[in-house]
Amino acid sequence: MSRVGDLKEIHDIHTKRSTVLQALPLYLREDVSGFFRICTDESDEPELDNVEVGPLTVISDHDTTPVHYHPVRISVIIESNALVSFPRLGDAFLVIFGLIYALHLSYPKALTNTFDFTQKILLGLESGKLSTRLQTLKNDLMM
Structure with a gap:
């Protein structure tokens, strides 16, 4: 496969991960x-007070899409502080x-439920009892 083909395949993987x-x-x-959380790269400091944990997606001023596949960066926020930045949502979410x-x-x-799903189903860590909603989703995915 050519390098261009490899890049398209990687782009598709990251696009799918962001969508999921x-x-x-x-x-x-x-x-x-x-x-x-979302802010533009031209804005002043984003409002991070009382943010315990989460991603901060920094987008360009011209980006108007509801799902940001090509952000400027995505920072990991813990206790209102940006710790580290990544180019993609999947990487930031994993951290x-x-x-x-x-x-x-x-x-x-x-x-x-989202984090329980990630822990118990996607990563197979501490596979305890699942809520009805998560069990239904797991059954639907395994069919």
Whole structure:
């Protein structure tokens, strides 16, 4: 396969990951308003007060799409501080999950099902009893 073909395939993978990470909480009927933060690269300091954990997507002023596949950067926010930045949502989400899991922090209350799904089904960690909603999603995916 050519280098261009490899890049298109990688782009498709990251696009799919971003779509799934944006859609999963919506499918599970969870409120993402306090988790996913967005600001433009031209704006002043983003409002991060009282943000326990989450991604901050920095977009260009010209980006008007609801799902941002090509952000300027995505920063990981813990306790109102930007710790590290990544080019893609999937990378930032994985670091957020890893920090929450390793530091024994509580999942964001509004996204408990999303993080439980990631932990128990996608990563196979601590496979305990699933809520009805997660069990249904797992059964639908395994068919």
